[in-house]
Amino acid sequence: xxxxxxxxxxxxxxxxxxxxxxxxxxxxxxxxxxxxxxxxxxxxxxxxxxxxxxxxxxxxxxxxxxxxxxxxxxxxxxxxxxxxxxxx
Numbered sequence: 001x002x003x004x005x006x007x008x009x010x011x012x013x014x015x016x017x018x019x020x021x022x023x024x025x026x027x028x029x030x031x032x033x034x035x036x037x038x039x040x041x042x043x044x045x046x047x048x049x050x051x052x053x054x055x056x057x058x059x060x061x062x063x064x065x066x067x068x069x070x071x072x073x074x075x076x077x078x079x080x081x082x083x084x085x086x087x088x
Contacts, residue, residue: 046070050088059084 051059051066061069061084068074069088079085 054084054087057087059087061085061088 047063047067047070050070051061051063054061054066060081061079065074065079066088069085074085076082076085
Protein backbone atom coordinates (compact mmCIF):
# COMPACT_ATOMS: atom_id res chain seq x y z
CA UNK A 1 0.00 0.00 0.00
CA UNK A 2 1.36 3.41 -0.98
CA UNK A 3 1.50 6.10 1.69
CA UNK A 4 0.50 9.56 0.53
CA UNK A 5 2.93 12.30 1.50
CA UNK A 6 1.52 15.77 0.95
CA UNK A 7 3.74 18.36 -0.64
CA UNK A 8 3.62 21.79 0.89
CA UNK A 9 5.90 24.72 1.53
CA UNK A 10 5.74 27.15 4.39
CA UNK A 11 6.10 30.78 3.43
CA UNK A 12 5.84 34.03 5.36
CA UNK A 13 2.12 34.43 4.64
CA UNK A 14 1.32 30.96 6.00
CA UNK A 15 3.48 31.52 9.09
CA UNK A 16 1.76 34.88 9.75
CA UNK A 17 -1.66 33.19 9.51
CA UNK A 18 -0.59 30.42 11.90
CA UNK A 19 0.66 33.07 14.33
CA UNK A 20 -2.63 35.01 14.07
CA UNK A 21 -4.65 31.85 14.75
CA UNK A 22 -2.44 31.05 17.74
CA UNK A 23 -2.89 34.56 19.18
CA UNK A 24 -6.66 34.38 18.73
CA UNK A 25 -6.73 31.00 20.45
CA UNK A 26 -4.91 32.53 23.43
CA UNK A 27 -7.40 35.41 23.59
CA UNK A 28 -10.36 33.03 23.47
CA UNK A 29 -8.92 30.89 26.26
CA UNK A 30 -8.39 34.02 28.35
CA UNK A 31 -12.01 35.09 27.86
CA UNK A 32 -13.21 31.65 28.87
CA UNK A 33 -11.20 31.81 32.09
CA UNK A 34 -12.54 35.29 32.85
CA UNK A 35 -16.13 34.10 32.48
CA UNK A 36 -15.48 31.17 34.81
CA UNK A 37 -13.87 33.47 37.40
CA UNK A 38 -16.72 35.97 37.13
CA UNK A 39 -19.30 33.21 37.64
CA UNK A 40 -17.43 31.94 40.72
CA UNK A 41 -17.24 35.46 42.18
CA UNK A 42 -20.95 36.10 41.55
CA UNK A 43 -21.86 32.77 43.13
CA UNK A 44 -19.79 33.52 46.24
CA UNK A 45 -21.30 37.01 46.49
CA UNK A 46 -24.85 35.64 46.27
CA UNK A 47 -24.15 33.06 48.97
CA UNK A 48 -22.61 35.71 51.23
CA UNK A 49 -25.53 38.09 50.67
CA UNK A 50 -28.12 35.42 51.46
CA UNK A 51 -26.26 34.16 54.51
CA UNK A 52 -25.38 37.46 56.14
CA UNK A 53 -28.70 39.19 55.46
CA UNK A 54 -30.64 36.31 57.01
CA UNK A 55 -28.13 35.99 59.86
CA UNK A 56 -28.97 39.58 60.84
CA UNK A 57 -32.55 38.40 61.29
CA UNK A 58 -31.50 35.52 63.55
CA UNK A 59 -31.01 32.71 61.04
CA UNK A 60 -28.80 30.00 62.59
CA UNK A 61 -27.54 28.37 59.37
CA UNK A 62 -23.79 28.52 58.75
CA UNK A 63 -22.42 29.92 55.51
CA UNK A 64 -21.66 26.34 54.42
CA UNK A 65 -25.29 25.36 55.03
CA UNK A 66 -26.48 28.48 53.19
CA UNK A 67 -24.39 27.49 50.17
CA UNK A 68 -25.77 23.96 50.31
CA UNK A 69 -29.32 25.30 50.60
CA UNK A 70 -28.90 27.56 47.58
CA UNK A 71 -27.60 24.68 45.46
CA UNK A 72 -30.33 22.29 46.60
CA UNK A 73 -27.95 20.05 48.56
CA UNK A 74 -29.46 20.77 51.98
CA UNK A 75 -32.88 19.25 52.63
CA UNK A 76 -35.46 20.26 55.23
CA UNK A 77 -35.15 16.96 57.08
CA UNK A 78 -31.46 17.77 57.79
CA UNK A 79 -32.13 21.14 59.42
CA UNK A 80 -33.29 21.76 63.00
CA UNK A 81 -35.28 24.88 62.15
CA UNK A 82 -37.00 24.59 58.75
CA UNK A 83 -37.82 28.29 58.78
CA UNK A 84 -34.09 29.05 58.53
CA UNK A 85 -33.82 26.93 55.39
CA UNK A 86 -36.92 28.45 53.81
CA UNK A 87 -35.64 31.93 54.59
CA UNK A 88 -32.41 31.28 52.68
